[in-house]
Amino acid sequence: MSNGTRKLLQGNASCVHGALYAGMRFFAGYPITPSTEIAEVSSRELPRVGGKFIQMEDEIGSIAAIIGASIAGSKVMTGTSGPGYSLMVENIGYAYMSETPVVVVNVQRGGPSTGLPTKVSQSDTQQARWGPHGDYTAIAIAPSTVEDTLTETIRAFNLAERFRTPVTVLLDEVIGHSRAMVKIPEEGEYEIINRVKATSSPEEFEAFEMTPNLISPMPAYGEGYRYNVSGLTHDTHGFPTNRADEIPIKLNKLRDKIMNYVDEITKLRVEFMDDADIAIISYGSVSRTALQAASIARQAGFKVGCIQLCTIWPFPEKEIKALCENCSKIIVGELNMGQIVEEVRKVISDDKEIHTLQRYDSEILTPMQMLEKLEEVL
C-alpha cells in the first residue's frame, strides 16, 4: 500500500504496515491464532517491496531465521502468540546476548499452555520481561488501538535498531483482530532509525566494542568485517570468555545500554490526571476501557485520571511515582491475575491505596466494570 492511503485495517495488518514503513524486509513466522494475519499480510506485502517472507517449521525456527537475517543486514520481525513466544524465548535470549535487533510481536491470548486461542489476555506481560533465562534488560511496548499499532511498531523497530536489542510488541487479541481506518504515513512523517554501521577498518574493528553510549556498530555479514557472533558470554571481540573480569563487562553493557537511556524509551499517555484523585493505570486494550470509564466518570463530576503505559518495560518507575503524587487511590486494571500491579506497588508509597481490577475469563474489561470498581473504591 502506498504512502498516504487510508484503509480499513485489522490491528495485525496495521502492525505489518508499521513494520514495512520502518523498513522491515524480512519476516519469518509460524501460524498461530490470534497472530496469524501478521504472517499472512507479511507474505503478501514483502515481495512487493523486494522483501522476504518465510514460513518456518516452528516458532523456534522463526526467531532463529530472523536473527540470522538481521545479522545479515535486514530489518526483521516475527509475529506469534503465547505458546509460540514460549518456544522462542531461548533464541530471544540469544538476541539479547548477541545484541541483535529483532522485533517480536506477541498477540496475546489466554494461557498457560494452549489456553484460549481466540480470546484476549494480557498474561504474557511478565514473560516479555523475563522470558529467556539469565540477566538482561528488556524493552516491551504495548499498543492499544489499531491505529497506534502502526506507529508503535515503527517505534519498536527504532528501539531495536538503536539499542541493538530484541523489542517485544505486546498486542492482544482485541487489538490484533479489531479493524479501524488507518493511514499509511507519508514518507518522512516518522523518523526511522537504522543500526549504526561500522566505520573503522576491518583490522581495527571490535565487534562488541565498548563505545561511549555502549552501542557497538553492527556491520552485516559480507561487508568485510568477519566477526564472531555467539550466544556464549563473550569478550568485546565476540569470542567466548570465562574470565571473571570480562563477564560483568558484557552483562553490564546489556543493562546499561538501555537503562542509561530509559527516559527516551519510556512513553506514557496521560489523560485527565491534572487534578485527579484516582488514577487508573493500564496498558494495551484495557487502557481504552480506562479512558472510556474515566471520561464517563469525569462527566459525572468525579476526579478520575488515566495513565497508559505505552512502554511497559523498562517499567516507568519515576514517572508513575510522580504522576500519582497527588492521588490518594490507584486502580491497576489488567487482563491477568496481577502482573503489572506488583511493579506499581514497588514505586508507590504506602499512604496510597492500590486497588486491582483483573479479568482473566477471556473477555476484555468493560467500562462498566471499571466504573463499578471506581464506585467501590470511592
Add this chain to the structure above:
Amino acid sequence: MCAKLLDKIEIPVDRYELRLSGSGGQGMIFASVVLSEAIGGTGEKKVVQSQSYGPEARGGASKADVVISANEIFYPKAMKLDFLLAMTQEAVDKYYPDLKDDGMLVVDTALVTEIPTDNYYGIPCTYLAREEAGHAMVANIVALGAICAATGLASMEALTKAVLNRAPKGTEDKNRKALEIGYRELMKLKTEKEAAK
C-alpha cells in the same frame, strides 16, 4: 466525593453501536467489515470494528460489532447497542438484552421465529438471497442493504463500492442485487411503520 458514581453516569451519546450477529459462515464479519469501510471511507467519522468467534470456521455463534463516533473511540467494543442485526434465533436470544430500549432490531425472519419485541424490522434475508438474488450466500448483503435503509449510516453508493471491492470476482451482480433487495424491503417496512403511526 461522597456521592456515589453509578447513579450519576450517562452512557456516552457520541457513539453509535451496531452488532451484526448470526452463526459462523453467515458472513457477519464480512458484512461488518464492508459496512465499516463504507462508513469510515469518507473520513468524517471514526469507526472501529471488532468480532468474536469460536475456533471453528463454520457454525458456532458469530458476532461483529461496529462502533461509530465523530470523536476518538475509546472503548472499541459495544457497550449498549443502538442497532442489532440477528440472523439466527440464538443470536437474537443472546444479544437482544444488549440493545438499548430505543435501539433498532433487524432480524432474518427466514431463520428467526421468536422475536422478543414487537418493535423490529423483519426481513427474510436468507430466503430473499436465495430466491431473488440467486444465492443464499448473499443473505448478509441483503442484511447490509437493510442496515443502510434503516440507519442511513452510509450511502448505498459507498456501500455498493465497498461490497464490490471485497466480493469475489463474478459475484458482482448477485451482491448488487442483494443490496438493493435489502434496501427495498426495509424501506417498505419503514414506510408501513410511518403510515401506521
Add this chain to the structure above:
Amino acid sequence: MTTATKPKQKSDVFHQYLRPKKKFPNVWCPGCGIGIVMGAFIRAIDKLGLSKDEVVLVSGIGCSSRFPVYLDFNSLHTTHGRALPFATGVKFSRPDLKVIVITGDGDALAIGGNHFIHACRRNIDITAILINNHIYGMTGGQGSPTTPSEAFSTTTPYGNVEKHFEPCDLAAAAGASYVARGTVYHAVQLEKAITQAIENRGFSLVEAISNCHTYFGRLNRKGDGLAMIQSFKDRAVPVARAGKMSEEELEDKLVIGKLHTTGATEFCDEYQKVIDAHKEK
C-alpha cells in the same frame, strides 16, 4: 595421501584461514577427528577460491559447533539444534553469501531434527557438514540419534535399546539435492565431497563420520583415536562398489562418496521469481 610430499604448503593454506589472534588451543580432545574435517573444509574453500568475506559459517552447540569460532570467516555460533534456521535467515536474506553449517549428530538430528528435514525439503542453498561421532561429546558421552543399537553411552549404560538414524537417508528422503558421506580417514575424498556440496545450488549434506574415542571409543571398547580412524578405513566402501554388494555384505560397512543428487529447484531462486513477478515498480 599427498600430505607427506607437500607438508609446508598444506600447512600454509591452513594457517591462512585461522583466526589470527584467536583462541587456541581449541576445545577438541587430542586425536579428535573434527580437526581433520576442518582441514578438508579449508582446502575445499581454498580450492573453490571463495573470499573469506562471502563465506558464513553457522553452527549450533556441541563439539563440532566450535569449529566456526576458529576460522576467519563470518561466524555465527548459535543455540543447540538451531544452526539451520539461523543459516536459513542468513542465506535467504543474502543469497549471494555462501552459507555453511557445521553440525553434529545430536545438534542436527535430535534437537534440530525438525529443522534438518525442513531445510532439506526447501532445498535452500546451504551446505551442512554433519560431523557424526555417534555420541554427545561436549556433555560427556550421552546417547545420540546415531548411537547404534546396543551401543553404550553414559545414558545407555545397559546398551542402547533405540534404533539409530541414517542422516544421509534422512536428507535424501526429505529433499536434499546433494548428499555425500565421508570419513575422517578419507580426508581427500571428504574435501572433494565438501567442494561438490558447496558447488551444488541447493541443500547439500556431507556426513563426516568421525571418532569420539574419549567417550564412544572408551565406552564401547573401540580403542583410541587412531584405532577408531583405522576402523573407518576398514569399514569404508566406495559407493560404486557398494552397488555391487549384497545387503549382508554391506552390514556394518560405511558407504562413502556421492550418494544422492537431484536437479530440484532452489528455494531462494524460486522466491526471487515471486519478487520479480510482484515487486512494485
